[in-house]
Amino acid sequence: MAEHAAVVAELICPTAAVTVPLSDSRGAVVAATITAPTRLPRFDNSAVDGFAITGADRVRAVSDHRDLELVGQINAGAGENQALTAGSALRIMTGAPVPDGVDAVVAQEYVARDGDRICVAGDISAGLNIRVAGEEVRDGDVIARRGTLMTAGLVGLCAALGVTAVEVHAPLRVAVLSTGTELVEATPGASRREPGPGEVFASNAIMLTHAIAGCGATVVHTAMVSDDPQEFLAAMTRASALADVVITSGGIGFGDRDVVKSTLRSRGVDMCTVNMRPGRPQGAGRFGGAAVVTLPGNPMAALASFEAFVRPSLRAAMEYTGDERRTVHAQLGHSIQPRPGTVQFVLGLVTLTPPRSVPVVELAVGRRGLSAVIDTNCFAFLDADRSRLAAGDLVVVTAEGGVPG
Numbered sequence: 001m002a003e004h005a006a007v008v009a010e011l012i013c014p015t016a017a018v019t020v021p022l023s024d025s026r027g028a029v030v031a032a033t034i035t036a037p038t039r040l041p042r043f044d045n046s047a048v049d050g051f052a053i054t055g056a057d058r059v060r061a062v063s064d065h066r067d068l069e070l071v072g073q074i075n076a077g078a079g080e081n082q083a084l085t086a087g088s089a090l091r092i093m094t095g096a097p098v099p100d101g102v103d104a105v106v107a108q109e110y111v112a113r114d115g116d117r118i119c120v121a122g123d124i125s126a127g128l129n130i131r132v133a134g135e136e137v138r139d140g141d142v143i144a145r146r147g148t149l150m151t152a153g154l155v156g157l158c159a160a161l162g163v164t165a166v167e168v169h170a171p172l173r174v175a176v177l178s179t180g181t182e183l184v185e186a187t188p189g190a191s192r193r194e195p196g197p198g199e200v201f202a203s204n205a206i207m208l209t210h211a212i213a214g215c216g217a218t219v220v221h222t223a224m225v226s227d228d229p230q231e232f233l234a235a236m237t238r239a240s241a242l243a244d245v246v247i248t249s250g251g252i253g254f255g256d257r258d259v260v261k262s263t264l265r266s267r268g269v270d271m272c273t274v275n276m277r278p279g280r281p282q283g284a285g286r287f288g289g290a291a292v293v294t295l296p297g298n299p300m301a302a303l304a305s306f307e308a309f310v311r312p313s314l315r316a317a318m319e320y321t322g323d324e325r326r327t328v329h330a331q332l333g334h335s336i337q338p339r340p341g342t343v344q345f346v347l348g349l350v351t352l353t354p355p356r357s358v359p360v361v362e363l364a365v366g367r368r369g370l371s372a373v374i375d376t377n378c379f380a381f382l383d384a385d386r387s388r389l390a391a392g393d394l395v396v397v398t399a400e401g402g403v404p405g
C-alpha cells in the first residue's frame, strides 16, 4: 500500500505558481511572499467613540478636572482636518481620523457631558485610544511567506491593505471518468431515467468530485462511459487533454470486460493489487500529458482509494494544508479482529463526551457498502499487522466535521 502511495505521489507533479484574484484564493497556498503595499492603519484614528483632547488639557486633568468646550465632530470617513487647541475638545467616532493637536481620545463612558461642554478628569495617558498610522503593518512588511495557507483572516488582511491578487500554487485540474455499461446518471426533471434491469445509479463521479474539490483542486471534466474500449479510449484522450490528473473508477478488476485495465495496461499505466480492503485493485501511470490514477469501481473501494492514494498526492502537489477535517487518536469502544496482512478502511462514529478527554470510536466493521456512511462521521485505516484490537486500544481516525461531543 505504501509503495502504491509513493508511485501516485511521484506521478502528480507540483503545480506552478499562478496569480489569482484575492477572492479566488480561499484555501490556496501562498507561492510567493506577499508584502504590504501600504501601511495599516493608513492614518491615525480613534479606537473608540469619545472625545479628542489636547496634550495640555490631558496633563492638567491629572490634578484637576478639565472643563472643555466641544468645537466639532469627526465621523468615520471624514476627510477634512479640524485642528484642535487647548481648552477645546472634539466629538470623535471609532475609526475617524485623529486631527492635528489631539493627544488622546477619552471614551465617552468616562466623560461627563452637558450640552456643548464636557468634563474630563484623572490620569489619561498620552496616545490613549489612538491607533497610530502604521502601528499594525508598515509599508513593505512581509504579510505572508511561501507555504502559508490563505485563511479567511489573511484574505481579510490583504483586502485591508488593498491587495487584489496573490500568487498561489495553482489548483490541479482533475478529470473524473467513471466506467461501467450498467451506470445510469440520476438527473432531475424531464431527462431523468430510472435504471433498467441490471443497471444502477452512478455514484462515484459525484462522490469523487466532492472529495477532489475538498482538496483544493478543480474538477475540469467528468464523463461516464460504457465498457466499450473504443469509447473509453476516446474519453481518456479527451480527459487527458483537459486535465493534469485523470481519475478513473471501475473496470480494473479481474473480469472479462475490465475496460480500464485492458485498455491502459499496454499504454503506460501499471495495474497492481495492494494490501488494502476495500480497494485491492489499483493502477497508476501516465496517459497523454496527464497523470492517471485508476480506482476500483465498488463505491467504498473508490472512496478508500481516494483517501489512501489520491488525496495526499493532490494536496502535496498544491502544498495545500487546509482541511476542515481532524485526525485524532480515539479509543476503540469495542474489540475487533482485523483481517491479518491487510489494511482495512473502515467508517466509524467518533464522539467525545466530557469528562472524558479522549474520544471513543465505534467502528462499523463489516459494513462494506456506502451505506456505512449512515450514522458514522469518521474513517480509519487499520494497521495490517494488528491481528486483534481490544476495547480501549487507540486508533487514528479522521473526522469530517470535527469530533462532536
Ligand SMILES: Nc1nc2c(c(=O)[nH]1)N[C@H]1C(S)=C(S)[C@@H](COP(=O)(O)OP(=O)(O)OC[C@H]3O[C@@H](n4cnc5c(N)ncnc54)[C@H](O)[C@@H]3O)O[C@H]1N2
Pocket: 178, 179, 180, 182, 183, 200, 201, 202, 203, 204, 205, 249, 250, 251, 252, 253, 254, 255, 258, 278, 279, 280, 281, 295, 296, 297, 298, 299, 301
Ligand atoms: N474474482 C474476483 N473478482 C473480484 C475481485 C477478486 O479479487 N476476484 N475483487 C473485487 C474487488 S475487491 C473489486 S474492488 C472489484 C473491482 O472491480 P472494478 O474496478 O472492475 O469495478 P467494476 O467491476 O467496474 O465495479 C464494481 C462494482 O461497483 C459498481 N460501480 C462501478 N462504478 C460505479 C459508479 N460509478 N457508481 C456506482 N457504482 C459503481 C459496479 O456496478 C459493480 O457493482 O472487483 C471485484 N471482483
Ligand code: MOO
Pocket: 276, 277, 278, 279, 280, 281, 296, 298, 300, 301
Ligand atoms: O478491494 Mo475491493 O476494492 O474490496 O472492494
